[in-house]
Amino acid sequence: MEKGGDDWLANDKLQHLLLCFSVAIIFCFLASRAPCSLVRRHSIPVGCVISLSAGAAKEIADELGFFNSAGASAKDAVADVLGVFVAVIAIYIWKSLYRTTPRQLDQNKQGFEIV
Template structure:
């Protein structure tokens, strides 16, 4: 396990960005599923996919598959930061959509 890497290194930004994008992509795909249970839990599905990808990358690093010095807890922390950013973005988007839907429902003229 590698502990000597820097917190503010380029690869930490790459880890965070990759996990953010994987989480958003996973959530988008789950949100378009034919299964209602997957659609309701799209953010969780995307986050789980992203965390699994990050864990697999660290396991591969530890096994020496990518020629790195080993798994890094700091890389895992950057992965978590990316997933948290995606979860925040998805929560804000969901809140915005609910607000639009509520305004659309209240602003109409009833003919009944």
């Protein structure tokens, strides 16, 4: 165990990872439904930037003493980045599994079953 209670496998690292993962997924989904086509086309980077900004804001608040913590932690920041990375992988897997091609749409209109 390290001094200061900032272990790599501490409970707060999992919380950072899950929060940034969730924020990235939610804002990517919301950006993909935006009325602006530029935002829709770049929904993954939008979700990532918002998520990483939230993580950075939390670390700044920690350093300024707004929360009961020992200050900003590079390990927390790594957990934030890892959460966003896992979210991006999950989004790409989701999109690859559920992508509908124009041919599939055309066949579905003609009564064919989507494969």
